[in-house]
Amino acid sequence: MKIVLFWHRRDLRQHDNAGLAAALQSGYPVVPLFIYDREILDLLPSRRDARVTFIYDEVERLARQTEQAGGTFLAFYGKPLEVFAQLVQQYEVAAVYTNEDYEPYATVRDAAVAGLLHQAGAELRAYKDQVIFAKNEILSKSGTPPKVFGAYSKAWLAALRDEHLAPYPSRELFTAANLTQLPKAAPRPTLEQMNFERLEQEVPAAELPAEELVRNYHNTRDKPGLVNSSTRRSVHLRFGTLSVRELMRQARALNPKLLNELIWRDFFMMLLWHFPYTATESYDPRLRQVPYRNNEDEFKAWCEGRTGYPLVDAGMRELNQTGYMPNRARIAAAGFLVKHLLIDWRWGDRYFADKLLDYDMAQNVGNWQWMAGTGAVAAPWFRVYSPQSQQEQYDPTFAYVWQWVPEFGTCEYPKPMVEHKFARERAIATFRAAYQAKE
Ligand SMILES: Cc1cc2nc3c(=O)[nH]c(=O)nc-3n(C[C@H](O)[C@H](O)[C@H](O)COP(=O)(O)OP(=O)(O)OC[C@H]3O[C@@H](n4cnc5c(N)ncnc54)[C@H](O)[C@@H]3O)c2cc1C
Structure with missing residues (x-):
């Protein structure tokens, strides 16, 4: 019996899933599949990683839902090429359906998997699912990727039609008639078998945020001290x-500011796809040789939230404790980190x-390079925000700071590790020298 595999990656859901809907309409019985990719997992610095626990729980949920619907869900811990090499030996695979992934590693991996499948007489079919417009769909008039967000978002909004936001009927199609049970399916790996420890972090439910939050989003998004100041849907x-x-x-109906933030998300995905080298290198060649100070003790103080600037410290401590x-x-x-301490943005990006x-x-590379x-x-290289003014503007009552830095205001809290005016001038002189040397 010929089957179609549906390979879940960044799309851990059965509803409104472009590639899954296409697989379920292929005419072949579908077997959903997830690979705990060792090419990615082996590089993680810790075997206690809340993201792995999150993925694991979601995969198990998908597996249970598949079994309830009358199908088999496969999961493997391994390298995708090796997993597919085995699967095409074991089963008659007509095709593997999936959703596009635009990260540099993923595009290379998918090309290699497509090659392997082709040799086995099958094909890889990838669908646009995680963004509204991808790759070359929004270009500037000269046919190049827009490098000004305003121009991109204007073109994005002009191109948008109702059908771009219409849901795919994957859940409706997810029935026993379109699935199949594989008699000799290997058991799914457990977290322990993959040598990971469970680490749970609280995340909101995977559902739309409350309407009231969305209506008010433009007033609250920059006030981290408020409960529900933003949607917190980034992990989903x-x-x-x-x-x-x-x-x-929802954003289109209720709040253009939220829609605008989501367009930024598409924008950064588009940029990384066009310029994959920016994952590890500054886009601007003039700023590849900034003589960063890269002081390791100062980096440690930043990581631990001990800079003496309370908004920075509160953020870093929240990150360390919650992952958000x-x-x-x-x-x-x-x-x-970059301007006051003159530490390479790639250190912060990695952290x-x-x-x-x-x-x-x-999103991370795009925002760090921004x-x-x-x-x-x-932002212009000579822009150096004052961390104190930012704190006064966005957390004037210290509600956010006190939540994460309880010793703030006592003698236990450190003095600022560098003075703003001095650091600002040093950063501008350092960046200017690098900029002018390359001009
Ligand atoms: C240095 C730095 C690093 C960042 N790294 C990441 C990252 O790794 N992953 C990530 O998802 N976001 C990243 N962001 C963007 C942004 O901070 C988060 O998306 C946002 O804080 C998530 O919270 P939320 O879901 O409540 O956002 P909301 O304010 O509710 O926004 C809704 C959604 O819009 C998108 N969005 C909002 N702001 C941005 C933005 N500046 N750039 C791109 N998309 C945005 C996100 O998908 C977000 O979930 C980074 C920002 C900075 C300044």
Whole structure:
């Protein structure tokens, strides 16, 4: 019996799933599948990782739902090429359906899997699912990727039609008639068998945020001290436990500011796909040789939230304890690391990558390079935000600071590790020298 495999990656849901809907309409019985990819997992710095626990629980949920619907769900711990090499030996695979993934590693991996399947007489079919517009769909008039967000978002909004946000009928099609049971399916690996320890972090339910929050979002998003100041749906968008189309529909109906933030998400995905080298290198060649100070003790103090700047410290401590940090604190922490301490943005990018539950390469690199002033789209390199003014503006009552830095205001709290005016001038002189040397 010929089957179709549906390979879940960043789309851990059965509803409104583009690739899954296509698989279920292929005419072949479908077997959903997940691979705990050792090419990714072996690089994690700790075997206690809340993201792995989150993925594991979601995969098990999908597996239970598949079994209840009358199908088999496969899961493997291994390297995708090896897993598929085995699967095409074991089963008659007509095709593997999946959703596109735009990260540099994923595009190379998918090309290799497509090659392997082709040799076995099958094909890899990938669908756009995690963004509304991808790759070359929004280009500037000259046919190049837009590097100004305003121009991109204008073109994005002009291109948007109702059908771009319409849900795919994957859940409706997810029935015994379109699935199949494999008699000799290998048991799914457990966390313990993969040598991971369970680490749970609290995340909101994978459902739309309350309407009231969304209506008020533009007033609250920059106030990290408020409960529910932003949607907190980033982790669900990262793993696809919520459909971006669903959230976009709500934002489009209720709050243009939220829609705008979601367009930033598409924008950074598009940029990383066009410029994959920016994952590890500044986009702007003039700023690849900034003589960063890279002081390891200062980096440690930043990581631990001991800089003496309370908004930065509150953000870093929240990150360390929960895996989340509000956008305003991310901005303050990133700006402080790169400009005040003159530490390479890639150190901060890596630290966030290890800690953030919602870590997404495109969003992280895009935002870090924005803050450093080195990106395809970036704040001017000479902009140096004052962490104190930011704190006064966005957390004037210290509600956020006190939540995470209880010793703030006592003699136990450290003095600022560097004075703002001095650091600002030093950063501008350092960046200017690098900038001018390359001009
Ligand atoms: C240095 C730095 C690193 C960041 N790293 C990440 C990351 O790894 N993963 C990540 O998802 N976001 C990242 N962001 C963007 C942003 O901070 C988070 O998306 C947001 O804080 C998540 O909380 P939320 O879901 O409540 O956001 P909301 O304010 O409710 O926004 C809704 C959604 O819009 C998108 N969004 C909001 N702000 C941005 C933004 N600045 N850039 C791109 N998309 C945005 C997100 O998908 C978010 O979930 C980073 C920002 C900075 C400054």
